[in-house]
Amino acid sequence: MVMPSSGSPLVADLQEICGREFVLSHQDELATYRSDGLLHYRQVPVAAVLPATADEVQAVVRACFEAGVPWVARGSGTGLSGGALPVSDGVLIVLSRLRRILSVDLENARVVVEPGVTNVAVTRAVSPTHFYPPDPSSQIVCSIGGNIAENSGGAHCFKYGFTTNYVVGLEVVLSDGSVVTMERDPPGYDLLGAFVGSEGTLGVATRIALRVIPAPESVRTLLAFFPDTGAAGDAVTAIVDAGIVPGAIEMMDALAIEAAEQATGAGYRTDAGAALIVELDGPREECLVGLERLMTLCAAAGAMDVRIAQSDSERELIWRTRRAAFASMGRIAPAYYVQDGVIPRTRLAEVLRQIDALAAEYQLRVANVFHAGDGNLHPLVCYDASVEGEPERAEELAGLIIKACVDAGGSITGEHGVGVDKKAYMPSMFGEPDLDAFQRLRCAFDPHGRANPGKVMPTPRLCGEVPGPYRQHPLERAGVAERF
Amino acid sequence: MSTVTIEAPATFEEAAAALAAATAEGRRVRIVGAGTKLGWGNPGTPADTELHTTGLDRILEHNAGDMTATLEAGVPLELAQRTFAAAGQMLALDPPLGGPGSASGATIGGVVATGDCGPLRHRYGAPRDLVVGVTVALSDGTIARAGGKVIKNVAGYDLPKLFAGSYGTLGVILSLNVRLHPLHECSVTALGAATDGRVLGSAAVALAAAPLEFEALDVAWSGGRGTLLARCAGPEARRRAARAARLMADAGLDETELSDRDGRLWERQRDHQRSEAGALVRVSVAPTELATVLAAVEDCGGRLVGRAALGTSYIEVEPGVVDRLRALLPARAATVILDAPAALRAQVDPWGVDGERRAGELELMRRVKMRFDPSGTCNPGVFVGGI
Numbered sequence: 001m002v003m004p005s006s007g008s009p010l011v012a013d014l015q016e017i018c019g020r021e022f023v024l025s026h027q028d029e030l031a032t033y034r035s036d037g038l039l040h041y042r043q044v045p046v047a048a049v050l051p052a053t054a055d056e057v058q059a060v061v062r063a064c065f066e067a068g069v070p071w072v073a074r075g076s077g078t079g080l081s082g083g084a085l086p087v088s089d090g091v092l093i094v095l096s097r098l099r100r101i102l103s104v105d106l107e108n109a110r111v112v113v114e115p116g117v118t119n120v121a122v123t124r125a126v127s128p129t130h131f132y133p134p135d136p137s138s139q140i141v142c143s144i145g146g147n148i149a150e151n152s153g154g155a156h157c158f159k160y161g162f163t164t165n166y167v168v169g170l171e172v173v174l175s176d177g178s179v180v181t182m183e184r185d186p187p188g189y190d191l192l193g194a195f196v197g198s199e200g201t202l203g204v205a206t207r208i209a210l211r212v213i214p215a216p217e218s219v220r221t222l223l224a225f226f227p228d229t230g231a232a233g234d235a236v237t238a239i240v241d242a243g244i245v246p247g248a249i250e251m252m253d254a255l256a257i258e259a260a261e262q263a264t265g266a267g268y269r270t271d272a273g274a275a276l277i278v279e280l281d282g283p284r285e286e287c288l289v290g291l292e293r294l295m296t297l298c299a300a301a302g303a304m305d306v307r308i309a310q311s312d313s314e315r316e317l318i319w320r321t322r323r324a325a326f327a328s329m330g331r332i333a334p335a336y337y338v339q340d341g342v343i344p345r346t347r348l349a350e351v352l353r354q355i356d357a358l359a360a361e362y363q364l365r366v367a368n369v370f371h372a373g374d375g376n377l378h379p380l381v382c383y384d385a386s387v388e389g390e391p392e393r394a395e396e397l398a399g400l401i402i403k404a405c406v407d408a409g410g411s412i413t414g415e416h417g418v419g420v421d422k423k424a425y426m427p428s429m430f431g432e433p434d435l436d437a438f439q440r441l442r443c444a445f446d447p448h449g450r451a452n453p454g455k456v457m458p459t460p461r462l463c464g465e466v467p468g469p470y471r472q473h474p475l476e477r478a479g480v481a482e483r484f
Numbered sequence: 485m486s487t488v489t490i491e492a493p494a495t496f497e498e499a500a501a502a503l504a505a506a507t508a509e510g511r512r513v514r515i516v517g518a519g520t521k522l523g524w525g526n527p528g529t530p531a532d533t534e535l536h537t538t539g540l541d542r543i544l545e546h547n548a549g550d551m552t553a554t555l556e557a558g559v560p561l562e563l564a565q566r567t568f569a570a571a572g573q574m575l576a577l578d579p580p581l582g583g584p585g586s587a588s589g590a591t592i593g594g595v596v597a598t599g600d601c602g603p604l605r606h607r608y609g610a611p612r613d614l615v616v617g618v619t620v621a622l623s624d625g626t627i628a629r630a631g632g633k634v635i636k637n638v639a640g641y642d643l644p645k646l647f648a649g650s651y652g653t654l655g656v657i658l659s660l661n662v663r664l665h666p667l668h669e670c671s672v673t674a675l676g677a678a679t680d681g682r683v684l685g686s687a688a689v690a691l692a693a694a695p696l697e698f699e700a701l702d703v704a705w706s707g708g709r710g711t712l713l714a715r716c717a718g719p720e721a722r723r724r725a726a727r728a729a730r731l732m733a734d735a736g737l738d739e740t741e742l743s744d745r746d747g748r749l750w751e752r753q754r755d756h757q758r759s760e761a762g763a764l765v766r767v768s769v770a771p772t773e774l775a776t777v778l779a780a781v782e783d784c785g786g787r788l789v790g791r792a793a794l795g796t797s798y799i800e801v802e803p804g805v806v807d808r809l810r811a812l813l814p815a816r817a818a819t820v821i822l823d824a825p826a827a828l829r830a831q832v833d834p835w836g837v838d839g840e841r842r843a844g845e846l847e848l849m850r851r852v853k854m855r856f857d858p859s860g861t862c863n864p865g866v867f868v869g870g871i
Binding site: 014043048129150151153162179182187188189193194214215216237240241243285288289290371375414415429431434436440442443456 | 547549550551552572598599609610612613620622625627628629630632633634635636637638639640641642643646647648650654665666667689692693694695696697718719721723726727768770771772777793795796818820828835836837842844845846848849851852855856867868869
């Protein structure tokens, strides 16, 4: 393979397809695209191309295939695992110009969009009667195409599920430039289910059909403070054991409260060890009854203080403060690693104690923000890059936290994806036969390894020939099918 | 005439070894759970070996606090449900469990492998939405795991979804990690009736848009008359069901009523997803096309039950009118014949896939099959396109 350069025939082909102004190949033009939301990984691609239509995407992928060049698809670039990190010998396909909402059919609760449409634009398109539940905290800017790649979650997925539960149709360009449509619930393999969450390694979605659901008629938000995370965890367990399924259950520890409160001044109690946000949504009768039960359960678990949002603005302030926890961490630490571990919810207290002990041992501060209903932890490991050795210590600590999650029966990532950032942790969760099974799927879709190479799998793998003893299938003998 | 050998492994290793041996010896393997749905799909290539999963019958974990469980593939779903119910929980899958020659009823492995579901799909989804992890044996003897035991996890490819509904053509499901939900103590169902399919269809669309969080929203139709059923569960189930009944009346349905002893109603919906002597066709259309489907059913003298908001229906007709039914359905309807007498099965493609329209998808499916089961050992020929 010849490494393409800015003057190569491939770049000329891309200019032909998309127009000269939508193919960037100079270093200074490419600076914007060298990272996604995870800024410490940087890589400059040979070119970044901004197609305007699905046909242009297909033509770009085909041109790359014919030139033997790998490519990476990118949405809004908000991902937190380096999933959209370019490859140095490849093309970055930026989908932000594919931002049309193609159809809205509320009677059938279906919306069809292009991949560059933002997450929040889907809910806006179907409001006020309906909504689109997956709501990653970057929802104002993150794209649906990126959500498909990462199987994005958000605060409301304990009750409502993930992106994969809402995608009902896809048009996908495979790495050889062919186009495949995939449907939810087809006769046949659930290719759509396998594609969602595949982090851009199986192809690029160019048209996406989503299911939306009726908007809840009532939303009640409760904010409770506890002396420590253990008591808050007990409250979560009591709520779930009672058969209550809140729309969201979010927890913050003392350090996260401190940072967030500095940002918004919402009146969060900084003398508390933990804050719990519980949001009930649904039919109004159920919310009223549920709220009473929630208050009783929080009090029984030792809540210091329980507040109910009395207005939309109070509710918004509670959530704005929760969302500020990440961004405002800069007020108390110059830099941080954000982790995305998952644990079985019943192991919460135990794992938090382990994290505290590890933080003390490494002499670093760790703030915890998490989706408590589904056990998805976002520990923020704070460090100062100007202190020699501290970034390395922080990275090591972050790794040990993930190990603690896996040891507790959990996962290395709940919603951010593996990307480049967590691929080294994959062997802690999966053995060689498991990784081999993943590779079989990858090879069925992309036998040449052109789509987003170097992501997800811990070590590079080739596809090779189909293994095992060959036996001709009757359909092949009949000439109906071929072997690939 | 060749004899069919029976393997009944009791461990994952035994299952994988049996599969590897079959592959090495060029034997074709038919994977069997309780055997309640063996007639589904293409008849396929006759098997040399039957691999029964019923020896893999342990509930390995029930983590009540985390609302998850790990079940070996051969565990009867009904038995698992009893275990979960004792802790006030359920696996939100309620397909019919019976079938020819089965005393214990459908296994979890068979339900997931066929993607079968019942009315609860409205709220909780299909097997693919409830399975969070899977352990499988591939035809070369590999034992592989994917997914995890927690409900939220995006590490690695979503092979649990690939195996759900794959009819055993990619390998043998050995165990499944599933997500559980609270089991509600009481439920109330609102009912409304119509003799005009268009009225029933528009009422179904109206109810589907109501923010009442139904556990299930079903339709039933036979003999020129249909019913809409909306099931509510939870502390305020009765009030919500009463609101649903008012919406039904507003939408033009007659004889609206509430039933708080609704177990039998829903059993009937499930039972009618099977046919003993006739043909049972599963149809997927857009929800607004329900009226067209009902007209086709009426024309063919059939009976329908289905999920009003999802557009999935189960239609029982005489075997002789299946082609006519298919012709009357909306053009892009997906129609799969599930139960059918052997004579019909020999004549028609049960999958009803438009090979031209879905050529790219079929090609990709074949490539998936070739990678996971290159020797063609597992359930050869039973699946879409002869996979």
